[in-house]
Amino acid sequence: MTVSVDRWPVVPRKVVLESAADIVVIGGGVAAHRCVFELRRRGYVGRLTLISQEQHLPYDRTLVSKDMIEHGRSSDPVSLCSAEEYASAGIAVHLGVTATALDLASRSLALSDGTSKSYDRLVLCVGGRPLLPASLCAPGVILVRDADSAVRLREALIPGRHLAIIGGGFIGGEVATTALERGVHVTMVEAENQPLQSVFGAKVGERLATLHRQSGVTLHCGATAEQVIRDESGFQIWTANGQIIHADDLVVGVGMTPDVAWLQESGLQLDGGVVTDETGRSSDDHVFAAGDCAKWWHARSRELRKIEHWDTASRHGACVAASVLGTSETFDPLPFFWSEQHGVKFQWAGYRSHFDDVTLEEERDSHTFAARFFTDGRIESVLAAGQPRRFAQMRRELLHATTSIEGKSDVNAV
Numbered sequence: 001m002t003v004s005v006d007r008w009p010v011v012p013r014k015v016v017l018e019s020a021a022d023i024v025v026i027g028g029g030v031a032a033h034r035c036v037f038e039l040r041r042r043g044y045v046g047r048l049t050l051i052s053q054e055q056h057l058p059y060d061r062t063l064v065s066k067d068m069i070e071h072g073r074s075s076d077p078v079s080l081c082s083a084e085e086y087a088s089a090g091i092a093v094h095l096g097v098t099a100t101a102l103d104l105a106s107r108s109l110a111l112s113d114g115t116s117k118s119y120d121r122l123v124l125c126v127g128g129r130p131l132l133p134a135s136l137c138a139p140g141v142i143l144v145r146d147a148d149s150a151v152r153l154r155e156a157l158i159p160g161r162h163l164a165i166i167g168g169g170f171i172g173g174e175v176a177t178t179a180l181e182r183g184v185h186v187t188m189v190e191a192e193n194q195p196l197q198s199v200f201g202a203k204v205g206e207r208l209a210t211l212h213r214q215s216g217v218t219l220h221c222g223a224t225a226e227q228v229i230r231d232e233s234g235f236q237i238w239t240a241n242g243q244i245i246h247a248d249d250l251v252v253g254v255g256m257t258p259d260v261a262w263l264q265e266s267g268l269q270l271d272g273g274v275v276t277d278e279t280g281r282s283s284d285d286h287v288f289a290a291g292d293c294a295k296w297w298h299a300r301s302r303e304l305r306k307i308e309h310w311d312t313a314s315r316h317g318a319c320v321a322a323s324v325l326g327t328s329e330t331f332d333p334l335p336f337f338w339s340e341q342h343g344v345k346f347q348w349a350g351y352r353s354h355f356d357d358v359t360l361e362e363e364r365d366s367h368t369f370a371a372r373f374f375t376d377g378r379i380e381s382v383l384a385a386g387q388p389r390r391f392a393q394m395r396r397e398l399l400h401a402t403t404s405i406e407g408k409s410d411v412n413a414v
Contacts, residue, residue, distance in 0.1 A: 013107060021046045022322065024109065024117055027098050027125030029054030029061060030310055031291030034317035035123050035324075039153060040089050042325055048091050049117070051109075053098040056147055057083060062310045065174040066340070068150040068409045075154050077147040099126070102266040104284050121324050122262075124274055124282075124289040125317060128256040128308065136147040138230040142251045144171055155202070156249040159183030164237055164247035168195030169255040173208070173341040176217050180342075184383045186217045187245055189237060191224040198382060200371070201229060201358050207366050208341075208386070215342040218247070228252075258293040271295055273306050279328045281319035288324055290316040305351070309337040334399055344368070350381025350398055363387065370394060 019144040023039060023046065025032050036050050051409045052058065059077035086093050102111040103123075109117045110216045112285060128294040130143040141238075142153050149346055152173065156163065157380065163179050165172045168190035176186045194205025195212065228250065228358075237245040258273040269275040269283035273295035280288045280296065291313035295306040312335045319331045338347045344367050362369045368386040379401045384391035 012043045021120040022049070022118065023047065023123070023126060024049045024051065024119040025123040026051045026109075027123075027127060027291065027293075028054040028058050028095075029125060029127050029291060029313060030058065030080065031317035031320075032123070033058040034314050035125060035129060035290060035321045036086075036091050037081075037089065037362065038318040038321035040091070041326065041329075042321065042323055045090075046066075048089075050086070050091055051094045051097050051099065051111070051117070052135050053096065053112075054146065054299075055096050056094070057081070057086070057093065059147065061146070064146065064150045065144050065171050067177050069154045069157065069175070071300035075151050077150075089313075100262055102268070102287075103294075104287070115187070120286065122287045123320060123324060124287065124293055125291045126259045126293045127313075128258045129294045130253070131255040131257055132252055133218055133349070135226060136228045136252050136254075138228045138235065138250075140230060140250070141228065142249065144175060144251060144253060145256075150315060153251065153390065157182040157184050161185070161248040162187070162246070163249045163251065164189065164239065164245055165251045165253065166228075166277075167251075167253035167255075167257075167377075168192070168208075168212075168219070168221070169253055170196075170337075170339040170341075170346075172251070173212070174339060175210065175253070176253055177215070177341045182214050187247060188212060188217050188219050189223050189239065189245060190221045193222050195219075195221070200373075201355070203358055203360050204239075204369075204371055204383065207369060210368050211342055211344060227387040228289065229288055232379065240376040250299050256292065258306075259297075271304065275304060278330045278332070279323040280316070280331060281323055288320050298332070299330060307333075307335045307351075309335050311336050319374065334395075334402075335396075342367075344386045345388065346383065346385050347379065348383045349395045350379075357381055369384075
């Protein structure tokens, strides 16, 4: 279902939360984790349940494409807290269970273990799943998203083998970095003319391409992967420009889609995610959403936004907890993320807008630079490569230049 922004935000009716209420949070990521503990921090003493389809307690997913695949590091996920801490907070945790259907009328969930779960308030923090087009689907393809996929990738990084990566985004870049360090030959296939060109433009994309190539990546840009074939010798990647790339192992990293297909028949408003107002409340007064699965109303820009970053998801979970308890706090963060590739740390803040101008400041070499992105003369985002102090300065500049309410609420603080 598509929602018109002219109809949003919807003013929800006031729903009183009874002291004996039952709050259910679905998800195994940082948004769900922050939400349940924020509910307790704000004084909620009723029943509180966390349901996750993973076998692991919520863990730091940012390490899946970083530390967890590095040689000599532990491949075990880094839990955000222990089972004892959940128990001490009175949070019932159910792992390895997937929500399969939602009945808004009866306020109940159908679960994969054959049981159902009723709720007074439901918070959806179900995140997303990696995209895998049918044409690229073959036995053994690795999608880097969770702890189990990190283990598979780590086992594949054997010195002398050849790894192909479809997708030149940040996940692909981080995987390529670690693979090269392990002595693996790496080929990257990117559909755009430069890596991340649609996000940062051609000027930055050119510098990312140079960094990859100078670090040892065989980079094919403007090469759309059309088909993947698996045979006894490994993988064949057929591209639209007629190339056939051979590899022993294959990682596909071409994007993520919110895990909301199971909600199609529920009656919730969906539009590339669960549509919510600026406080996290969905089209149903008893259901909320946070993190990668949520598409929330941004009051200042008057548009629906979806931000797929770990830091934003964490703050979103905390903000929605306040909304669940009746304190309607507007979610208006300054999104931030970082990535380290080939020894260069990239730091970014802002919204990925359709900018019309970018200014670039280079330092010692093309791998060390700072960029500002503008729309109609207004700064929208900043990026720094190998310049953490410069980034901190530009981030403050960006914050000052916007009318963000950042800093007025601890859940939205930088």
